[in-house]
Amino acid sequence: xxxxTTVPLKIVVLVKHVPDVQFDRHIDSASLRLDRSESVLSExxxxxxxxxxxxxESQGGFAAGHEVIAATMGxxxxxxxxxxALQMGASSxxxxxxxxxxxxxxVATSKAxxxxxxxVGDVDLVVTGMSSxxxxxxxxxxQLAERLNFAQLTNALxxxxxxxxxxxxxxxxxxDRTLSLTAALPAVLSVTDQANEPRYPNFKAIMAAKKKxxxxxxxxxxxxxxxxxGASGSRSVVLNATARPAREAGTxxxxxxxxxxxxxxxxxxxxxx
Amino acid sequence: MPSALVFFNELxxxxxxxQRELLTLASRFDRATLAVASEVPQFAQDVISGYAVDKLLIxxxxxxxxxDHALSALAAAVKRSEADVVLVANDNFHxxxxxxxxxxxxxAVITDAIDVSADLVVTKDELAGSYSAxxxxxxxxxxxxxxxxxxxxxxxxxxxxxxxxxLDCEAAATPAIRIVATEAKAASDRPKxxxxxxxxxxxxxxxxxxxxxxxxxxxxxxxxxxxRAATDAGWISHDAQIGQTGVTVxxxxxxxxxxxxxxxxxxxxxxxxxxxxxxKDVDAPVFEIADLGIVGDLAKVLPQAAxxxxxxxx
Ligand SMILES: Cc1cc2nc3c(=O)[nH]c(=O)nc-3n(C[C@H](O)[C@H](O)[C@H](O)COP(=O)(O)OP(=O)(O)OC[C@H]3O[C@@H](n4cnc5c(N)ncnc54)[C@H](O)[C@@H]3O)c2cc1C
Numbered sequence: 106x107x108x109x110t111t112v113p114l115k116i117v118v119l120v121k122h123v124p125d126v127q128f129d130r131h132i133d134s135a136s137l138r139l140d141r142s143e144s145v146l147s148e149x150x151x152x153x154x155x156x157x158x159x160x161x162e163s164q165g166g167f168a169a170g171h172e173v174i175a176a177t178m179g180x181x182x183x184x185x186x187x188x189x190a191l192q193m194g195a196s197s198x199x200x201x202x203x204x205x206x207x208x209x210x211x212v213a214t215s216k217a218x219x220x221x222x223x224x225v226g227d228v229d230l231v232v233t234g235m236s237s238x239x240x241x242x243x244x245x246x247x248q249l250a251e252r253l254n255f256a257q258l259t260n261a262l263x264x265x266x267x268x269x270x271x272x273x274x275x276x277x278x279x280x281d282r283t284l285s286l287t288a289a290l291p292a293v294l295s296v297t298d299q300a301n302e303p304r305y306p307n308f309k310a311i312m313a314a315k316k317k318x319x320x321x322x323x324x325x326x327x328x329x330x331x332x333x334x335g336a337s338g339s340r341s342v343v344l345n346a347t348a349r350p351a352r353e354a355g356t357x358x359x360x361x362x363x364x365x366x367x368x369x370x371x372x373x374x375x376x377x378x
Numbered sequence: 379m380p381s382a383l384v385f386f387n388e389l390x391x392x393x394x395x396x397q398r399e400l401l402t403l404a405s406r407f408d409r410a411t412l413a414v415a416s417e418v419p420q421f422a423q424d425v426i427s428g429y430a431v432d433k434l435l436i437x438x439x440x441x442x443x444x445x446d447h448a449l450s451a452l453a454a455a456v457k458r459s460e461a462d463v464v465l466v467a468n469d470n471f472h473x474x475x476x477x478x479x480x481x482x483x484x485x486a487v488i489t490d491a492i493d494v495s496a497d498l499v500v501t502k503d504e505l506a507g508s509y510s511a512x513x514x515x516x517x518x519x520x521x522x523x524x525x526x527x528x529x530x531x532x533x534x535x536x537x538x539x540x541x542x543x544x545l546d547c548e549a550a551a552t553p554a555i556r557i558v559a560t561e562a563k564a565a566s567d568r569p570k571x572x573x574x575x576x577x578x579x580x581x582x583x584x585x586x587x588x589x590x591x592x593x594x595x596x597x598x599x600x601x602x603x604x605x606r607a608a609t610d611a612g613w614i615s616h617d618a619q620i621g622q623t624g625v626t627v628x629x630x631x632x633x634x635x636x637x638x639x640x641x642x643x644x645x646x647x648x649x650x651x652x653x654x655x656x657x658k659d660v661d662a663p664v665f666e667i668a669d670l671g672i673v674g675d676l677a678k679v680l681p682q683a684a685x686x687x688x689x690x691x692x
Contacts, residue, residue, distance in 0.1 A: 256552075285559035342514060
């Protein structure tokens with residue numbers, strides 16, 4: 106990061122409101138949808154917010170005119186995740202709120218998000234986490250790159266931005282090697298939990314976030330027909346979902362000097378050696 | 379009856395276990411084509427001919443651009459094979475190209491599959507393996523990413539006649555991503571973590587010394603894994619990390635040593651067939667899912683177990 110860019114950057118960071126992994130998560134057996142009460146900002150999106158805000162800070166900060174728009178799609182409560190991103194330093198919020206989005210698979214989700222980003226207009230960089238912690242597909246960032254015709258820099262272990270050339274360089278694991286990849290903006294960047302250490306919003310940041318705006322739009326507002334997203338716009342359908350029986354605790358023994366032998370006896374009993 | 383396409387980005391060596399599992403899965407379909415986006419050495423072709431694959435399409439590419447060639451090769455292979463289902467590995471790279479093409483061709487993509495039936499119903503894991511779901515495509519080509527260790531590798535043995543053809547690809551239309559540096563990862567003689575029958579994993583409790591974990595893994599011919607606390611501390615490479623942001627394993631046997639069993643860690647190992655946990659703390663959450671729990675010091679238990687295995691095998 107040698108020189109700062111003189112042209113302000115418009116960054117959209119995508120945040121997802123997901124069921125908290127610390128609680129038991131349920132798929133409803135009738136609707137086959139995930140129970141979304143007790144939801145929070147996906148932990149992995151915190152790394153995305155941090156990457157976007159840190160990038161702006163390395164380029165003269167928000168005073169230089171850069172923008173970090175925290176955007177989400179989903180029902181009413183999803184705006185809580187946008188609020189959290191504002192507390193972490195994003196400059197404004199955007200919420201695509203429409204009931205017709207429910208039940209979208211990745212193909213439909215990426216369609217809605219691409220339309221939202223096009224609606225924002227002149228976006229230089231889209232930043233996301235490596236995966237949502239609910240569906241865990243990790244494919245929406247790549248699908249956005251495909252739809253927007255942006256460079257795909259995904260699963261970044263480390264990120265560097267050169268303001269003078271306006272090029273991003275990331276490190277990423279690929280088969281039996283680690284690659285350094287460079288591309289010019291516009292780009293879609295997804296970051297892993299190796300990329301940074303997300304900041305913890307302090308009191309001042311929480312107060313400052315209250316003054317930031319969250320714009321709400323619906324599908325009509327971004328020019329999408331309801332049938333092209335949600336269940337009708339999806340290309341896959343879930344037929345059934347069953348909870349696997351929870352694993353039960355087996356025998357617990359205390360080591361009184363012979364537990365290593367007991368371990369091997371157990372392996373022999375289970376025919377594992 | 380539907381036809382299948384299997385796609386590998388690389389095949390510079392003999393097919394890996396996960397790749398052979400994909401070839402086995404493909405043989406359930408009416409016709410099976412394999413497309414590879416790199417050169418395929420003769421010995422690898424010999425292994426492939428042991429599976430019910432009718433055709434091998436080869437598209438060697440350039441190596442200084444990222445993703446373009448794989449996307450073009452897969453697009454060309456889908457067109458050439460006219461396959462109904464495309465089977466790829468579950469790693470990030472293959473997931474991403476499959477998902478991009480699903481968008482490009484208005485098809486479907488389903489990840490984390492553990493099975494695909496002959497009528498294209500996909501069985502998959504949800505919520506880190508706590509649910510099993512079935513899903514199918516409603517439109518267009520179905521792209522499926524299949525988890526390793528889900529399908530039993532079963533070559534058909536009858537040395538089939540394998541038709542090998544070059545695959546022509548169109549030039550890439552995607553924004554350029556340059557590979558500006560490449561670092562090879564240290565090679566290991568141990569089995570690959572995602573494919574191993576046995577995994578021995580260490581956490582913060584190893585306190586900097588993976589020696590006892592590696593020793594027991596070697597006695598069991600297994601792979602070595604780790605918790606994020608251990609990889610973050612730099613005691614072992616990040617590649618060994620098991621969990622939500624590391625690799626997912628489901629071996630026959632998983633031995634957890636000095637790992638508390640946080641939810642993000644369990645996410646990567648709870649589908650293991652048998653779990654043994656060694657932890658000093660009787661309240662460690664890992665004991666809730668262990669078939670055998672040992673409350674004790676891993677520095678004593680692991681070496682004793684390794685020695686006992688070697689003694690019995692001698
Ligand atoms: C977004 C996110 C993603 C994450 N992804 C992952 C992931 O993919 N994988 C992962 O592992 N974690 C992940 N984590 C971290 C996870 O939450 C835990 O912090 C981590 O797994 C703890 O590692 P540990 O069990 O080794 O360490 P600790 O929780 O510190 O536990 C160490 C254990 O070792 C025991 N012990 C100590 N000494 C000995 C001894 N001599 N003999 C026997 N037992 C001993 C202790 O009793 C203790 O239970 C993630 C966290 C976040 C927020």
